[in-house]
Amino acid sequence: MDFGITGKVALVSGASKGIGKACAEELASNGCKVVIVARGQEGVDAAVAEMTVKGHRIAGTTADMTTAEGVKQAVEFARSTFGDPDIAVANVYGPKHGRWDDTKEADFREAYEHIVMGLVHLTREVEGHMRRQHWGRLVTIGSNCVKEPHRKLPLLTANVTRVGAVAFNKTLSDELAPYGITVNTLATGGFATERFEEYMRQFATDNDIAYEDLLTDLAKDVPLARFGRPEEMAAVCAFLCSERSSYVTGQTIVVDGGLTKTLW
Numbered sequence: 552m553d554f555g556i557t558g559k560v561a562l563v564s565g566a567s568k569g570i571g572k573a574c575a576e577e578l579a580s581n582g583c584k585v586v587i588v589a590r591g592q593e594g595v596d597a598a599v600a601e602m603t604v605k606g607h608r609i610a611g612t613t614a615d616m617t618t619a620e621g622v623k624q625a626v627e628f629a630r631s632t633f634g635d636p637d638i639a640v641a642n643v644y645g646p647k648h649g650r651w652d653d654t655k656e657a658d659f660r661e662a663y664e665h666i667v668m669g670l671v672h673l674t675r676e677v678e679g680h681m682r683r684q685h686w687g688r689l690v691t692i693g694s695n696c697v698k699e700p701h702r703k704l705p706l707l708t709a710n711v712t713r714v715g716a717v718a719f720n721k722t723l724s725d726e727l728a729p730y731g732i733t734v735n736t737l738a739t740g741g742f743a744t745e746r747f748e749e750y751m752r753q754f755a756t757d758n759d760i761a762y763e764d765l766l767t768d769l770a771k772d773v774p775l776a777r778f779g780r781p782e783e784m785a786a787v788c789a790f791l792c793s794e795r796s797s798y799v800t801g802q803t804i805v806v807d808g809g810l811t812k813t814l815w
């Protein structure tokens with residue numbers, strides 16, 4: 552299937568590993584020139600080297616995509632390397648974890664800066680070029696907590712701010728639609744990534760639960776009875792970034808193996 556994005560410039564954040572890396576590779580395999588962004592130079596270099604060997608057009612840079620300065624730096628790198636981004640995938644890791652008794656007001660402010668303002672900064676930097684060419688794709692890797700709050704896991708600030716990001720994208724989609732720019736959110740469930748394992752192992756330790764028992768307990772709630780693979784999320788992301796998704800905007804698409812029980 553030709554997605555019609557050969558030669559497009561894609562900027563993917565949080566792309567040195569996990570879902571972000573899978574999205575970057577999927578876009579590259581569909582002909583995009585991809586800039587991957589992450590905070591760690593070593594991870595960026597390793598991901599670039601791995602994808603370059605496969606014949607993809609990849610470049611990478613380090614930046615903090617939760618700040619205006621970091622976003623500007625990353626976009627300027629993309630512009631000087633391949634050109635202005637036609638596609639931007641926002642994949643910023645979630646805020647500080649905790650339940651109500653564990654969180655302070657500063658934690659909520661930080662979460663809002665990361666999850667919502669990070670999107671605001673990215674949009675400001677890339678939408679001008681997209682408007683001028685009357686084509687653009689903005690995709691946010693979010694969480695299924697926007698449909699059903701996390702209950703088993705202590706993710707209060709994520710439950711609150713991920714919804715704010717969806718509201719931003721939904722409102723933005725209306726304003727950018729006349730310029731041929733689509734704006735969508737992917738709501739993820741549990742995916743077998745390095746960060747997922749790190750978080751779950753720490754959660755199991757903190758709660759005196761065997762790691763394997765924790766995974767079994769969480770997976771049994773998923774109708775498909777397993778956690779997702781990064782490439783499964785990447786396939787949906789690539790579609791939303793494609794020419795074939797030109798009539799899909801303002802949507803929150805859940806990719807969680809059927810875990811979410813809501814009807815909408």
